[in-house]
Amino acid sequence: MFNFIWGYVGAGGVLLVCLFALTKGGRPERIGAGTMLSAWFLSILSQTFLGYASVQWPMFLIDLAVLAVFVALVWKAPRSWPVWAAAFQLLAVASHVMVLLKLRPEISAFYTVLNMAAYGIMIAIAFGTFIAWQERRAVGLEET
Numbered sequence: 001m002f003n004f005i006w007g008y009v010g011a012g013g014v015l016l017v018c019l020f021a022l023t024k025g026g027r028p029e030r031i032g033a034g035t036m037l038s039a040w041f042l043s044i045l046s047q048t049f050l051g052y053a054s055v056q057w058p059m060f061l062i063d064l065a066v067l068a069v070f071v072a073l074v075w076k077a078p079r080s081w082p083v084w085a086a087a088f089q090l091l092a093v094a095s096h097v098m099v100l101l102k103l104r105p106e107i108s109a110f111y112t113v114l115n116m117a118a119y120g121i122m123i124a125i126a127f128g129t130f131i132a133w134q135e136r137r138a139v140g141l142e143e144t
Contacts, residue, residue, distance in 0.1 A: 010115075014040055017122045017129075025129035026136075028077035032085060032125045035069045036118075060096040067093050070121075081128030088120035 014036070021033035039062050046058035067089045073082035095113045098105050136142040 014118075014122060017126045021125050021129040024133040025125075026079075026132040028073050028079050028082065029125060029129045029132055031069065032073060032082065032121075032128070035066055036121060036125065039063070039066045056096070056099075060093075060100070063089065063092050063096060079128055079132070081124045081131075084124040085121045088117040088124065091120075092117040 018033040018037050021029040025033065042062050043059055046056070046062070050056070050058060067086065070082055070086035070089050073079075074086050092114050095105070095110050095117075099110060133142070
């Protein structure tokens with residue numbers, strides 16, 4: 001993952017968004033950011049030790065767990081961003097299912113969908129955190 005400069009740029013983006021969500025977000029944003037950080041680290045570990053072989057069962061299970069968390073947030077949190085995050089995560093899970101069903105997508109298309117879904121989730125978390133932060137500021141619960 002960290003072979004190219006873009007790996008470091010992506011890692012910095014994930015860490016900045018998650019730090020923003022953990023410091024300024026509400027409970028749903030903190031849960032979403034913690035879930036993404038955990039999934040990110042577990043994904044790096046699984047790819048480091050298992051490689052990039054055809055079916056990546058640990059990655060599939062991690063993505064299913066993240067989808068379950070986002071679906072729970074959609075159900076319980078009074079916010080709109082978890083719907084977007086769950087939709088992007090469902091794209092990632094669907095990509096894994098395509099590989100499992102041997103529909104033979106191009107491997108570059110598979111990884112592009114996974115990466116773009118992760119960027120979409122991070123944008124959704126950042127947007128949700130900003131809105132939650134501004135709502136608390138408007139009510140006077142947080143100072144500038």
